[in-house]
Amino acid sequence: MGSTFGRLFRITTWGESHGPAIGVVIDGCPAGLEISEELIQHDLDRRRVGQSKVTSPRQEQDRVTILSGVFEGKTTGAPISLITYNADADSSKYEPLRDVFRPGHADYTYWAKYGHRDHRGGGRSSARETWGRVAAGAVARQLLRTVAGIEVYAFVRELAGIQMETFDREEIDRNLVRCPDPVAAEKMVAAILEAKEQQDSVGGIVEVRADNVPPGLGEPTMDKLDAVIGYAMLGIPAVKGVEIGEGFASTRMRGHEHNDEFYLENGRVRTVSNHAGGMLGGISNGEQIVVRLAVKPTSSVARPQRTVDIHGNERVISVEGRHDPSICPRVVPVAEAMLLLVLADFYLLNRAARI
Amino acid sequence: MGSTFGRLFRITTWGESHGPAIGVVIDGCPAGLEISEELIQHDLDRRRVGQSKVTSPRQEQDRVTILSGVFEGKTTGAPISLITYNADADSSKYEPLRDVFRPGHADYTYWAKYGHRDHRGGGRSSARETWGRVAAGAVARQLLRTVAGIEVYAFVRELAGIQMETFDREEIDRNLVRCPDPVAAEKMVAAILEAKEQQDSVGGIVEVRADNVPPGLGEPTMDKLDAVIGYAMLGIPAVKGVEIGEGFASTRMRGHEHNDEFYLENGRVRTVSNHAGGMLGGISNGEQIVVRLAVKPTSSVARPQRTVDIHGNERVISVEGRHDPSICPRVVPVAEAMLLLVLADFYLLNRAARI
Amino acid sequence: MGSTFGRLFRITTWGESHGPAIGVVIDGCPAGLEISEELIQHDLDRRRVGQSKVTSPRQEQDRVTILSGVFEGKTTGAPISLITYNADADSSKYEPLRDVFRPGHADYTYWAKYGHRDHRGGGRSSARETWGRVAAGAVARQLLRTVAGIEVYAFVRELAGIQMETFDREEIDRNLVRCPDPVAAEKMVAAILEAKEQQDSVGGIVEVRADNVPPGLGEPTMDKLDAVIGYAMLGIPAVKGVEIGEGFASTRMRGHEHNDEFYLENGRVRTVSNHAGGMLGGISNGEQIVVRLAVKPTSSVARPQRTVDIHGNERVISVEGRHDPSICPRVVPVAEAMLLLVLADFYLLNRAARI
């Protein structure tokens, strides 16, 4: 179990890397929303592999088909089933991995938990599962845009230790690493290619932001906005940390520095700074939501590594196959999707906050 | 809504800082577990305020009473209701705060969301709510200890920029800041007292660990162990970041460095290093679980700050009252409790993983 | 687990018959609702034992105390914790029942499931648990009345085979059995007293209705209004059947008879008849909601019965103690509460049905 996310705007993903298809069911999308395959495909195309020299060469068109829940261009309130068929699923490369555990991967833990696993391409634990998250995120984006003008976007802030120094939102989708600083982007691409050449991989930091979020989203004390964002982001493959606003940097600030003072702007309550990253006490405060994710270096590296197999032998393994030397650029659309899903759910939940 | 945590081992907290009582209901604790008020009180005493010069002087005995679910010393499978009555709830100090928003606190967002709020001591948003989490965590601790020998502990790793340099687990509860390094602890106490004198506050980093966790806990793809830990930890008041294993440091490592190689130890699969912090693909791998939390400096500072009130006026406020100049030492038992709750839930869920 | 009801308007009950107290936590009641202990007590007083010669002589004041979630007379959106302390819990009578299973009761099944049980007064399985349902139902009633003018009421339709023949809503609370027909009520009282004298018990049929329910409540395909009503009603102790509208009688009707034809009344869609009991396809249609419950004869009878004990001996038992010779009159407020809880939850869920 555990493949469902959300309470009211609720998604369930299914499918394995090398099975016939993968998909997602969205249950709880309100009726009357304009949705099309094109709209969803737009977000999916940003997630696709085979996009450039810095990502996996696996070719997947990832075309979405809407199987239910949309009638004559609008949602009906019924579950929305989205599917894509796996095309370029070359399983033969995985045959040698049938009984051996790749370090850094979920092979061992799935085997330990379930006793029986689909080893092909990581099976269920493959990042291919995020297709469904991004597809559902596109629907959430349309909902939030339509009903509240909320906009969510993400980008690579740091990669292989190279930090972004300027910010131009338009730049994000112009370069291969999705960094809003073209100079840093160039260095990042070089770092990825260098790692690739060395049969290695690199990590980085992805930032996600949301604009125009109204005050009031979040359901304390357990389902705080920050808590559910933490849940959403740490569920993305390769993410090992998440911080809100100043995050870890706040631990070295003084209280009077970190507190965001309030003022009025045309009668609206605003804060002078935004160290809190757009939320207080687990509820959005109307400022920009700012979240950062720590993305580990990809686990699939061709260098030989020590490992063991299911028969209780120690082995040495080189993970061949088609992998991303850095997953950061492809985490960008997934991180957006997860924040969109969180906000869509809280947006609907908030309708029940007052009589 | 949103006051429930967990699926099978499920808790619901209730109560306001200055109401007559606060409490928690645990639904789903298996029958047959030995539980007593003393056992729960032991954990609660570590959370209490009024413990030392570095914490709030508010005096609360925080005595737990078991109202249900335990019969002749053992759980019956029925909901366990735990309660404590608020004693030293001096609300008069809060009267001036009835209509004004303290910076860094949830006053504004609760007001924006609900339209009507209990302003006394932060009402529902008070850290006093964590009493219920710690009480329930003590029951989870007893469960995990009894059925699996799992042990969870936490400590302050860094405070006001002062880092722990040695580790002695026995030391943790010996000093006022719960740091396992007595030399660093002394400096941390000094830093807190200095901040207090300056009507200010400081933050820090808390680390939580779990030993003896068997492989298999976690329910991917959404309810991964890391994801639910993120949810649990970012729901603790003042926590602004969470990382697993190497966390943010992993972003500057290479893949071959970060991957934990496997080997066999008496037939058991182990990893040479533990950069992953005890989990792979969202499932525990049998190594130590390692989680770190970024704790912001306490928001209640006596220094004057700009703010606004509910009537639409800009104001200046000094937050008097009885506060912790650093909440880190008191986050320690809460962080333990949250990890215990996560593990107890996954432990029970894992019983359904195989036929 | 399993002590929680509802998704958005969500209650968790706790407590045993002879423990120190029983209670309920309501999580998800919208903020801004006027609530008082008096308002809740009004519904609780209708549920109380010790009311008359036809109910159990156990004396419980059942006074409710609001412990949280209400501030200056209005809900705050925080969990509402309600408690009552058990006063007249005479456990000594239950000592002989510590190791023996009363026929028709949950003694054996709780023992088989949990291995350890509170035998006193049925422990958790006691109908005393319904206190929390009725208390929470009173809050749901206030919500539905305030926001939508919805009114719910119930009554005894049949008892010991004696059927109601006239209907006067005002009559319901005037007689001891809560039957809207005073003539039938008199016969029912006589039947109960006769059964009591014979150390026996009788069953009957309770009907619950809701007026002014707007069209649109219910969440198909699984959480249909009828389905969730079935769930709610079959969870009431002693209820062994539930039907909607014509219910079992519909099985002998023809389709053209059973279908409720539509017409317009001042522009509003109405049905000529109401065989469907106010719902179509799992969603309310704006007509009166009509539900009937089959209530079995109370299981506690003083007549000797064959049974077994936990030591594997066959025994003969006479269930002494203070019991209701018919539980029907006391099912009335519980059935109301459950329908109120269902409707409150669906009312809030329905706010997310459209963009």
Place this chain on the structure above:
Amino acid sequence: MGSTFGRLFRITTWGESHGPAIGVVIDGCPAGLEISEELIQHDLDRRRVGQSKVTSPRQEQDRVTILSGVFEGKTTGAPISLITYNADADSSKYEPLRDVFRPGHADYTYWAKYGHRDHRGGGRSSARETWGRVAAGAVARQLLRTVAGIEVYAFVRELAGIQMETFDREEIDRNLVRCPDPVAAEKMVAAILEAKEQQDSVGGIVEVRADNVPPGLGEPTMDKLDAVIGYAMLGIPAVKGVEIGEGFASTRMRGHEHNDEFYLENGRVRTVSNHAGGMLGGISNGEQIVVRLAVKPTSSVARPQRTVDIHGNERVISVEGRHDPSICPRVVPVAEAMLLLVLADFYLLNRAARI
């Protein structure tokens, strides 16, 4: 929302009557279970339309394809996605129904709730949705059979007032109405054909039973076995009532008659009679589970009926199309599926009942 059923063994159905496909995702099926398309198809074939002169002539092969969660013949613990493509979906007949509400159907309530609906063949409200329930039920059947030897079966007990008088389990699938009494079956077929000729429809009573259910299933106080059965059964299209054991007949019994006395059979606790239908206090007691459903006469009748349309006009309608003059025979496999799903979920939940 509302298309998910179950807590641990959890299904989500999706799809409309005349959309491209319908399906179901099962999340939480334990790993290691032998599953095949043939096994699932076996149950689906019993649900299919176009089977005989007493059911709808719509032709659907209803072939199931397993898209995920099964690898080399066994479940992996990942979500199991099952799909079938709609073949014979003749939507043209529904064009005249685009803006008019069929009496007894969900047309009006879906329109009132969602404001936008797929009118073709009832869209989401079509009984075609039960395909996913039956497919998932087949997996639950395999689970329960494998781990506990539990067997579930259902049959038509009464139809158009004609009651079954003998019981031969082998007979059930031999006749067109699935009645275990061949003589009654013949009369039932005649009654259906007569109703069909008269452009009308008939209802009946379906009974579902489960053998070999161990004591302990059910999670009181809210998620009692009876309560969740009520939820499951009243969610089946056309079901208007449900009863357990003696059900409504118990209301006219005396307590000493209705109570099932306990005795020992080879050390196992048994009851002499089974008026309770296999459960006490919401938990299975080891006896046969017995549930009966009231099935209303099908709403689609060709006779002219009064109705209204979405433009606010009163109209007269004759529901042409391909319908079942009695849905009872096809409720049989759906009722089995729902009981299987309930039991599978409780079976897994019960693993967490004790330490």
